Every structure is written in structure tokens, then in C-alpha cells.
Amino acid sequence: MEKREKVLLLSSIILVGFVIGVIFHYILGFYFGLPEPYKTFLCNSDLIFVDFNNILYFLKNFAPYKEFPNIWINYFPLAYIILFPFTLIKNLVISHILFISIFLSFYIYMNIKFLKCKNLSNLENFQSIFIITFLTYPFLCLLISSNFDMFLFILITIFIYAFKEKKYLFATIMLAISNAIKPLFLIFTFLFLFEKKWKEFFLSLTLTVFFIIGGFFVLKGGFLNNIHAFIINLELFKQYFIDNTSSPILGSSDFFLALKYALCTHNHFISISLLKKIYAFISFFTGIIILLFTLKEKIFWKKTALMIFYLLTMSFVILDYKLIFLFIPLWLFMNTKEKTNFDLIYIILFGLLFIPKKYILIGFFKIILCSKTLNPLIMLIFMGLIIFEQLKFKKEVNEIGD
Helix, strand or coil: CCHHHHHHHHHHHHHHHHHHHHHHHHHHHHHCCCCCCCCCCCCCHHHCCHHHHHHHHHCHHHCCCCCCCCCCCCCCHHHHHHHHHHHCCCCHHHHHHHHHHHHHHHHHHHHHHHHCCCCCCHHHHHHHHHHHHHCCHHHHHHHHHCCCHHHHHHHHHHHHHHHHCCCHHHHHHHHHHHHHHCHHHHHHHHHHHHCCCHHHHHHHHHHHHHHHHHHHHHCCCCHHHHHHHHHHHHHHHHHHHHHCCCCCCCCECCHHHHHHHHHHHHCCCCCHHHHHHHHHHHHHHHHHHHHHHHHHCCCHHHHHHHHHHHHHHHCCCCEHHHHHHHHHHHHHHHCCCCCCCCHHHHHHHHHHHCCCCCCEECHHHCCEEHHHHHHHHHHHHHHHHHHHHHHHHHHHHHHHHC
């Protein structure tokens, strides 16, 4: 498919999905009188902007770990060091607007840069880019929550494009900063190994450790006290999001929370403790398989997609706003020179991931939102197609060689 066709189809899917979602939840809320979360596909009204506001509140006096246990303070210190300047702005609204503006400026710029088509009119470009930019479900979730992943998204995007352009030292620094905030993207260090960039691989890990340890020293409260409080906060986070059966997360896209809700919360087929062990084994085994296929993959957008899909499906806790990271492989895919017979399916799958799907399933799952099962399922299908295409291409090459 040409880039023009990809952009137009993707924007059409997103627009239709957005409109259907709005109408569906409007009917639930205003005709059937159902409360939140049924009357909206976004988070509950009491959670709007809560991530940013809570972090700034506990970051006062440059001592975020002072009051614990605290479920809101679960990042490594570098996150709070970066956010501290925003606490110096007395007006919380202005501070919030400035924080969001940094993300929005980057996000809008990247969408214009990578989605604009030369063979579309200015009006068509504006319509398509506007829809893809502002009507996508992950963007709306992230904007409403104002989570620090706004900043992580910028760092990982810069890392990916720096790596693609072979600016390995700059890419190393960006990845190290990201992992020193939240080590979710440690898997990307394997990209250096795949390119035999041993120095950059070890430098990235060394810088990550340095930023983490240094951060515990810099923040007020004392090095050991900060580490102690951080560990307690992580345990609290684990108890609430992973071990707790009574409060399932409504806006999640990973398999674990969906399985926990279906198998442990209502049906009580197995214990959460057993599910965690099984899931950890499956996640580890799947990770090895994904890394092997990523190593053999020649097309860069597919390498990136495989890693990001794996993280978003097989991690223990992935809330829906993290789907914003799917824009990274999307931008690469939109501008790749390689064309395959699967391009149409790929763009449809991207579109399905970018629309709200908080429809209600009943029966075996009792009451569960579709996004809990559909999002990870779509990403697994996406990974499967990439792997299938890789194997298919290898088979064709071998047959030609024979």
C-alpha cells in the first residue's frame, strides 16, 4: 500500500470507531442511566489529571519518598528530579498546562512529520492528521490521566529514531534515561547487541544504574531511607494492581489483568499466586521467542513493533494509555519503503488498536470490558503476522536457492 492509502484508511477507521464509541457510551449513560465507567470510554471523572497532580503534591520539598507507603510514588528517583521544576510554579493549572504542552508539541510535530502525504491536498492532510492525532483512544487516555508516560514516550521515540539513524551514543543516553525512570523498555538494549554494539549496550546499562543510584542520593530523605520507601511503595503497587482480586483495572490492555479478572476474580478457577507463576513463565518464554525473531527481522519497523507489542501484552500491568507507544512503529510503518501483501491487514490492526473498545462481555467472563481481551489479542495477531511473514519470506528465499 502507498502511504496515502494507509493514512486515509487509518483515519477512517479511527473516526468510525470514535463515533461508535461516543454513541454507545452516550446511550448507556443517558438512556439507560448507567454510571461510570459505562457512560464513558475514558477514565472516571475522579481520576482526571490525577497522576500528575498527585505526584506534584508528594514531590514537595524534593522528598517524594518521605511519606510512605504511597502507591503514587513508584517511579525511580530520576522521574521526580525531572518533574521537580514543575513544583516551583505556584499555580498548579499553569504547571499542568506546561507539562502537557511539552508532550503535545512533540506529539503533534511527529504526526505532521510522518503522516503528511505529498499526494494529498492540504484539506485531506489536515483532516487525516487531525483525526489520527486527537481522536485516538490511547492519546485521549494519556491526556486525561496526565501520566508521566508522556515524557517516557518522548524519550523512547527519540531513542528509536536516533538508533535508526545510527546515532548510537545519543540513542544510548536516551534509553538509559528512560530505563532509569521506569525499566519497562530494557528489552530495547538488545537492539545494540543485534548490531554488535557492545560498548553502547554496556554503557546504556551502566548509565541506567548510575542514574538510579545517583537519584536516591540526590533526593532528600537519605539514600537508604529512599530505597526502603521505594521498595515498600512497589510492594503496595503490586498488592493493589496484581494481587488484589476485588478491584480489577477497567482500562488495561495486558493479558495478565484480563486473565486474573476472568479466572480469579469471579470464576475462582485458580489462585492469583499460581496464575502469576504460570504467567511469568509464559512471559519469559515468549520474550525469548520474540527476541529471536527480532534478531532475524530485517525491516526496522517490524523489529520495533515486535518489541513494543511484547511489552504491551505480556507485562503484568499495562494500562490503556501505554498504547500511545504504538505510534512509534506506526510512524515507521507509514514511511517504510518495503511493501508486502499484509500492509492492508497491518493498517486495519493499527486502526483497531487506536479505537475505544470498552464494550461489555458476559457469560464466562461475567462482566468484562472488551478492551481487556481485544487489545492484547489484536497485538498477538499482529506479532503472529509479522513472524509468519518472516518465515514465509525465508521459505521463498530457500526455494529460490534450491
